[in-house]
Amino acid sequence: MRPLVPVFISLIVGTLLAPYIELKDSARYFLFALSLTPLFISIARPSQYGWVTVAPPFFVIGVLLISPYIRPELPANHIKNFIQESTDRDSPGIAFEGRVLQGPEYSNERTRFEVDVGRVLSGGAWKDATGKALVTIDGHVDIVTKGDYAVFIGRLNEPFGFGNPGEFDYAAMLKRRGIYAMAFVKDGLLVSKAEEGAGPTRWVEHLRARIRGFIDGSSTRHKEPLKALIIGEQRGIEKGLRDAFARTGTAHILSISGLHAGIVALFFYRLFFSLLKLSERALLSFNARKLAMGLSLGPVVVYGLLSGFPVPAQRAVIMVAAFIATFMLNRGRDWFNVLALAGVIIVLAYPHSAWDISFQLSFASVAGIIYLVPRLRKRLEISDNRLKGRGRVGAFFGRLWNRSIAPALLVTISASLATAPLVAWHFNMVSLAGLFANMIAVPVSALIIPLLLISSFFSFLWQWPAEALLALSGLLFEIMARVIRSFSSLPFSSIRVTTPTLLEIALLYALAIALVNIRRVRISVYIAVGVFIAILVDFGYWTYKAQGDGALRATFISVGQGESTLIEFPDNRRMLIDGGGGFKSEFDAGERIVGPFLWSRKIGSIDYMVASHAQLDHIGGLKFIVDNFGVKEFWWNGVGDLKGLGDSLTERGVLIRVVGKGRELPVDDVGGVRVEALHPLKDYGFNTNNMSLVLRLTYGRDGILFTGDIGEEGEGALAGEDIKATVLKAPHHGSKGSSKLKFIQKVGPSVVVVSAGRNNRFGFPNKETLETYSSVKARVFRTDLDGAITIETRGNGLQVSRYLTP
Secondary structure, eight states: OOTHHHHHHHHHHHHHHGGGOOOOHHHHHHHHHHHHHHHHHHHHSOOTTGGGGGHHHHHHHHHHHHHHHHSOOOOTTBGGGGGGGGOOTTSOOEEEEEEEEEEEEEETTEEEEEEEEEEEEETTEEEEOBSEEEEEEESOOOSOOTTOEEEEEEEEEOOOOOOOTTSOOHHHHHHHTTEEEEEEESOGGGEEEEEOOOSHHHHHHHHHHHHHHHHHTSOOSOHHHHHHHHTOOOTTOOHHHHHHHHHTTOGGGGSOOHHHHHHHHHHHHHHHHHHHHTOHHHHHHSOHHHHHHHHHHHHHHHHHHHTTOOHHHHHHHHHHHHHHHHHHTTOOSOHHHHHHHHHHHHHHHOGGGGGOHHHHHHHHHHHHHHHHHHHHHHHHSOOHHHHHTTHHHHHHHHHHIIIIIHHHHHHHHHHHHHHHHHHHHHHSEEESSHHHHHHHHHHHHHHHHHHHHHHHHHTTTOHHHHHHHHHHHHHHHHHHHHHHHHHHTSTTSEEEOOOOOHHHHHHHHHHHHHHHTTTTOTHHHHHHHHHHHHHHHHHHHHHHHTTOOSOEEEEEOOOSSSOOEEEEOTTSOEEEEOOOOOSSTTOOHIIIIIHHHHHHTTOOEEEEEEOSSSOHHHHTTHHHHHHHSEEEEEEEOSOSOOTHHHHHHHHTTOEEEEOOTTSOOSOSEETTEEEEEEEOSSOOSOOTGGGOOEEEEEETTEEEEEOTTOOHHHHHHTTTSOOOOSEEEOGGGGOTTSOOHHHHHHHOOSEEEEOOOTTOTTOOSOHHHHHHHHHTTOEEEEHHHHOSEEEEESSSOEEEEESSOO
C-alpha cells in the first residue's frame, strides 16, 4: 500500500494542467468541495480501492496551487504596472529599490539578481511598490549580494521569450516563480547599494565570500569548478570543460542537486556512525544508526546554505530530509512512498517544481534506482554457489563485485535509463559514454564534495590542513576532468536526437518496464511486443512525413536581433538561410534557438545552408548547426571572414560554394521550386550589408525574396533586375536606410516579414519604413511581435501562421 504515490501524482498532474483550466475562484473551490465527495464515501464505506479517492482532491489542490501564478491578481502598485514609465529607448529607464533575494548570477557577460521591489521613483517621487523583478545588468557587478538593499536604474519589460516552437518557455518559467517584470540595466554604474543586509542571510553570504576568497587565493587548479561544487557558482567554468561534461552525460556533477546532498548525507552518516561506535556508552544509550542519520542532516543543511540555497538546493535538502525522517521513524522501507512524501512536500512548497528540469531529472533518477536496482541485481550479482567454487582469491573478488562494483554499476545504469528520455526531450542528446563516465565521475565527486566541505571548515581555523585538503580536491577533480575529456573525445561519445514527443517518451518508459519484468510477469512479454510495434508505427509515421507534402514552407525563426529562415521544399529538402546571432559572443543562437527549433520539427540534417553575409547577427548560430546537424552544402557570397564557422565547415567536409548573380547555382530547381541568386553581381565596393546574397524562390505564381541586409545602394543595384515576389523578407530588419519606395514597388509584395529583436536598441523596424510597406498595401508580420512566422504555398496562394498571435 503506497497512499502517498497517488497523492504525489495527482498534485503533479494538477499543477501541469492548471494553465489549461480556466475557472473563477468560486468555481475552483466548488470543484474542490465536490472532489472530496468520493473520499468521504470511501471513509464511510472502506474498500480496497479507497486509495483512488485521494486523487481528485489533490488534483484540484495542484490546480489551486499554481493558478495564482498563471492568472495573478496583482495590486495597483505592483512593479509590473510601472513598465509603461520606462519604455523610452533612449533613457536609462526607471529607478527602483528592493532587497536582493537571489544573486549575483553571472552568464553571457551579464549579472542577474532576483529583487523584491519595495519602492519606485515615479513622477519625481518615491512610491511604495510590491512584486519581484529579475534584474539583468551588462557587465560584472559585485557591489551588492543576497540580502542587500539596492537601487537600480533600468528599463522594465514583461518577461518574454523569442516565440518559437521547441524553445524553453522562459517567460512562463519566471511567471510560475512569481516574477512578472524584468529590468535591463545598461551599466553597473546604474546600481548602488542602499543598505547592507543583516541577519542570517548576511552571515551566510559572508561565509560564502570567505570560502570564495580562500579558493581564489589558493594555488590549486580548477578553482571555478571547485567553487561550483561548494558554493554553487558556475560562472567561470571553461566552456570546453562544460561541453565535455555535457557530452558524457555528467553535466549534473557541476550543478548542486539531490546527488550532492545525498553524497554529503552519506559521508557524514558514515563518519558519525564510526565515531559513535567508538563509545560503548553511546551504543548502549542510543540507536547509533538513527542518531548518526539524524546528525547527518546538519551538514546537508549547511551545504545547502553555502550553495546560496537556490531552489534546486532547497529541493535537494527537502528530499534528503524526507528520507532521513522516514528512516528514523521506521517508515523508510517503502522507498516509493518516501520519494512521494518528498515530492509532496516540494510541490506544496514550490508549486512550479513540476516544470523544472532539475526536479524532473532528480525524481526520475531516484525512481529509476528504486524500481530497477532490485529487478536487475540478480542478473549482475554472483551467487553464493558460484563463489564457493572460485577459491579464496576468486571469492574475494566475487564479494568485492557483489558489495561494491555491481551496486555502483546498477545505480548508474538505473539512473541513466530512467533519465535518458527526459535528457533527450530537454537537451536533444543521448550520451553513449555516459554509463562509463558516470561510473568514474560519481565516486570521485563523492570524495571531492566532503573534502571541500571539510577544507572550507578548516579555512576559518587552521590554514595548512585546509590548503592540503583543497589541493587534494583539486587533484581529484583534475583526474576526473581528464577522464571526462577522454570519454568526450571518443567518436560517438554522444549523439544528437530530434525532440521526442510525449507519446514516444511514454512508449520508451513502457518498453523499459516491460523488458525488466519479462521473467517476473508473463504478460510483460505481450506488453513489450505491443509497445515495440507501436514504436515501429511511430517511426513509420515520421518517415512518411519526411517525404514531403507538396508545399513550399518558409519559417522565419524569431532569433532576436538577427535573422534565420528555414525553407522546407515540396520534396522535403531543406535550406537554412542565416542562423541568427548576437552582440554578446557567449550567446549562441544556434544552440539556444535555431537548433531546438529544428529538432522540434524532427529535422536532423540540412541540405543547403546559406549565409546572406558574414555578420554575427546572421552567421553567429551557424557554427553550432554545422557541428550538430548533417549539413551537405554551404552557400555564401564569398565576402568577409567566416571565422569559426569556416573552420567547422572544413572539419566536417561540407561542400562550400560561392554564389551570386552570374554564378551558376549548384541547383536551380528543388522539388519544383525555382531558386535564383539575384545579387551580388560583382564586387561593387559596397559595405558588407549591401553585398548581401539575395535569393528568390519561386513556386507557381508565388515567390519569396530574401534580401539579407541590403540598404539603398544594394536595392539600387537590383533596379534593372526582375525582383517580383509575393513575399518580401524586409531588407536590413526594416531599417530607415532600406526598403525605399521604388524598391518595394518593384517587388510588389503582398506580405512583408520583418525579423527584429523585441525592444531592440536600433529601433527596428523604423516607423517610416512600416509606412512604406503600408503604402503598397502589404501585410506586415514581425518576429518581435509574432514570434516564428510560417508562410506556406502550393503555388497558388499564401497561408500565414504566427506562433505567438492567432
